[in-house]
Amino acid sequence: MSDAVPTGDLEFTHQPTTDQSFENALAKARDGERLTVADGVELITTGTDRDGIDRRRKEQVLEAADRRRAEVVGDEVTFVANLNNNVTTACNTGCLFCNFKDRSEQFRSSYQEDHGGFTKTPAESREIVADAVERGIYEVCSVSGLHPALALDEEHRELLEASDREELNYRPPADYDVDPGTYCEQIRAMDVGGVHVHSMTPEEAYHARRGTDWAYEEVFRRLSRAGLDSVPGTAAEILVDEVREVICPAKIDSAEWLEAMEAAAAVGLDTTATIMYGHVENAKHRVLHLQRVRELQDRTGAITEFVPLSFVHEETPLYERGLVDGGASRDEDELMIAVSRLFLDNVDHIQSSWVKYGDSQGLKMLTCGADDFMGTILSEEITKRAGGDYGEFRSIREYADMISAIGRTPVERSTDYEHRRVVDPDADAVGPELGPKADGTPLLE
Numbered sequence: 001m002s003d004a005v006p007t008g009d010l011e012f013t014h015q016p017t018t019d020q021s022f023e024n025a026l027a028k029a030r031d032g033e034r035l036t037v038a039d040g041v042e043l044i045t046t047g048t049d050r051d052g053i054d055r056r057r058k059e060q061v062l063e064a065a066d067r068r069r070a071e072v073v074g075d076e077v078t079f080v081a082n083l084n085n086n087v088t089t090a091c092n093t094g095c096l097f098c099n100f101k102d103r104s105e106q107f108r109s110s111y112q113e114d115h116g117g118f119t120k121t122p123a124e125s126r127e128i129v130a131d132a133v134e135r136g137i138y139e140v141c142s143v144s145g146l147h148p149a150l151a152l153d154e155e156h157r158e159l160l161e162a163s164d165r166e167e168l169n170y171r172p173p174a175d176y177d178v179d180p181g182t183y184c185e186q187i188r189a190m191d192v193g194g195v196h197v198h199s200m201t202p203e204e205a206y207h208a209r210r211g212t213d214w215a216y217e218e219v220f221r222r223l224s225r226a227g228l229d230s231v232p233g234t235a236a237e238i239l240v241d242e243v244r245e246v247i248c249p250a251k252i253d254s255a256e257w258l259e260a261m262e263a264a265a266a267v268g269l270d271t272t273a274t275i276m277y278g279h280v281e282n283a284k285h286r287v288l289h290l291q292r293v294r295e296l297q298d299r300t301g302a303i304t305e306f307v308p309l310s311f312v313h314e315e316t317p318l319y320e321r322g323l324v325d326g327g328a329s330r331d332e333d334e335l336m337i338a339v340s341r342l343f344l345d346n347v348d349h350i351q352s353s354w355v356k357y358g359d360s361q362g363l364k365m366l367t368c369g370a371d372d373f374m375g376t377i378l379s380e381e382i383t384k385r386a387g388g389d390y391g392e393f394r395s396i397r398e399y400a401d402m403i404s405a406i407g408r409t410p411v412e413r414s415t416d417y418e419h420r421r422v423v424d425p426d427a428d429a430v431g432p433e434l435g436p437k438a439d440g441t442p443l444l445e
């Protein structure tokens, strides 16, 4: 697909023009008033009355956000001991910002060339997670490509097998070298020894109900019974359809993403929310996205953290086809974090992703409004494969040293932030203590 996606000038309906002034918007932000989209646009652009970023104004926005962060969560910087266990890189969806997927035909038994991708069986997932649980992780996070053989469960597979609708993107497991099992089997497999299972994005939930009239609540209920504990709000990209039509035309639209997230919350699952910015969208789209997340949180109260993800452009079709010539600038990154903190007055935690920003800029974000510093990530495929340089494991020792070096308090947390433990950076051995088998020794020797 996606050869048909336009590569000419992108003419969006939404444009970053407002009748608000930067000074008024900043005053409202400092007073803790709920911001409008126009306020957000003024802050994130440092004023639409002038071109480019005004550094003095930028510092004012960052300072307001940092102060708000201190009021809301104090000086603690949190992180979670976690493992990324992605089940498969097989995917036909063809999002133009993604280099994680490998076209699923390459995974079929008839395809003989090496494609560098992978699929794990439920048994393999279990083994990987069980090892990490023994080491002391609290959470396993699993986000995968939309493998055509994946079905929600056996009942769903029977429905898909009986259907001759090509557009359902289904193929029986027997066509592939490796059988990924069903979503429920994978979740059950990863639910080892009381570990927290964080999985099933709205896009995966859509794949897990394709061809049926099942409500998202039914899908999440079955997954919850299989052991799912919370849902990552990724695949959000930009929740404005005119942008999605360019960067991920085969994905669910904004309304469906929000519907799936509400359903997850309705069956009692916590969620997170993300934004992937710095590609074809403009400042208005970024703030409209924040507004949609804020409204979702008003309705559900289930969002534990918001995660701004700066687009990594290398080796993506968007870059290779000339639709973008780079990602967001450092100024834009800092303003994205700051305005997320100021705009999302109902989400307590804003995450700085060291995988996307790198160590020093990731730490800087903790003074721009962010208070969470991700997780240990025992393995990380997604960012590495998209050309990022920072996809590495991070030990609790490194966390403790880095966070205390900027004068803040390192705190190991549970996925839902309910359990927290201050880490003593002066201790000899520093390891996780919150996971079901964590004993304070390091995750890796």
Ligand code: SF4
Residues within 6 Å of the ligand: 091, 092, 093, 094, 095, 098, 099, 100, 101, 144, 145, 146, 203, 248
């Ligand atoms: S972003 Fe997800 S759905 Fe889109 S191509 Fe990549 S793996 Fe597939």
